[in-house]
Amino acid sequence: MISPYAQSGFRARFDWGLTGAGEVGAGAAIVAVVDVLSFTTSLTVAADQGIEVFPYRWRDDTAEAHARRHDAVLAVGRAQATEPGQVSLSPATIRRAKGITRLVLPSPNGSTIAQSLAASGSRVIGVSLRNADAAADWTAARLGARPEDVVAVVAAGERWADGSLRPAVEDLWGAGAFLSGLAGRGVGPLSPEAEAAAAAYRQVVGRIPELLAECAGGRELFDYGYPQDVAIAAEVDASTSVPVLTGYSFRAER
Numbered sequence: 001m002i003s004p005y006a007q008s009g010f011r012a013r014f015d016w017g018l019t020g021a022g023e024v025g026a027g028a029a030i031v032a033v034v035d036v037l038s039f040t041t042s043l044t045v046a047a048d049q050g051i052e053v054f055p056y057r058w059r060d061d062t063a064e065a066h067a068r069r070h071d072a073v074l075a076v077g078r079a080q081a082t083e084p085g086q087v088s089l090s091p092a093t094i095r096r097a098k099g100i101t102r103l104v105l106p107s108p109n110g111s112t113i114a115q116s117l118a119a120s121g122s123r124v125i126g127v128s129l130r131n132a133d134a135a136a137d138w139t140a141a142r143l144g145a146r147p148e149d150v151v152a153v154v155a156a157g158e159r160w161a162d163g164s165l166r167p168a169v170e171d172l173w174g175a176g177a178f179l180s181g182l183a184g185r186g187v188g189p190l191s192p193e194a195e196a197a198a199a200a201y202r203q204v205v206g207r208i209p210e211l212l213a214e215c216a217g218g219r220e221l222f223d224y225g226y227p228q229d230v231a232i233a234a235e236v237d238a239s240t241s242v243p244v245l246t247g248y249s250f251r252a253e254r
Contacts, residue, residue, distance in 0.1 A: 030150075031122045055114045058108065118248075
């Protein structure tokens with residue numbers, strides 16, 4: 001029996017978090033992971049600079065070993081990036097980075113989802129507001145015409161203190177921007193869930209910088225002293241890079 005949560009019968013699907021990724025991403029030709037504040041925004045900034053990114057869940061001893069294994073720099077926590085040249089999940093630190101070609105980027109949300117999907121056989125891409133249009137163009141050009149050639153979009157969301165999923169509106173907008181781009185390129189039909197995400201984005205077109213700063217995730221980063229990260233995330237369609245997960249790492253395609 002096909003799960004009702006798989007959104008079967010629709011070529012463009014949308015859901016939330018790791019569990020949702022397992023439902024809509026199973027068997028999809030392409031899966032887009034959206035984590036606007038900040039994993040996939042950081043991913044696009046790195047891609048623009050030609051940096052290969054290795055996603056990882058936690059920054060711990062195993063992450064250090066993973067970085068050594070791949071001859072990569074391990075990103076530090078945001079609060080630890082106090083010295084010039086240190087890189088964290090903050091896209092501003094990646095933009096300032098010099099001489100880095102490989103980066104292990106821990107993230108408990110977007111990175112974890114991307115890693116879990118990599119073993120499924122789907123092509124996994126990173127999407128943010130910065131590259132939504134480019135990603136839609138890339139996807140439409142590579143998606144087959146058969147009904148079974150499906151694209152799944154997964155909004156990472158955040159976590160409450162008890163570990164439960166907190167849907168994050170910035171990820172809804174990023175997913176909606178991508179889905180709107182797919183619909184405009186003739187990829188469809190969209191599932192009702194995907195239609196809702198696209199509609200949410202259309203409602204805020206032209207107001208992203210203002211609203212991103214005022215949403216809960218944006219306010220959180222402002223409170224922690226990272227307004228520049230919110231500003232970078234709001235650079236709608238500034239990037240033409242599409243980070244594609246190949247093996248253990250994301251590499252830029254255009």
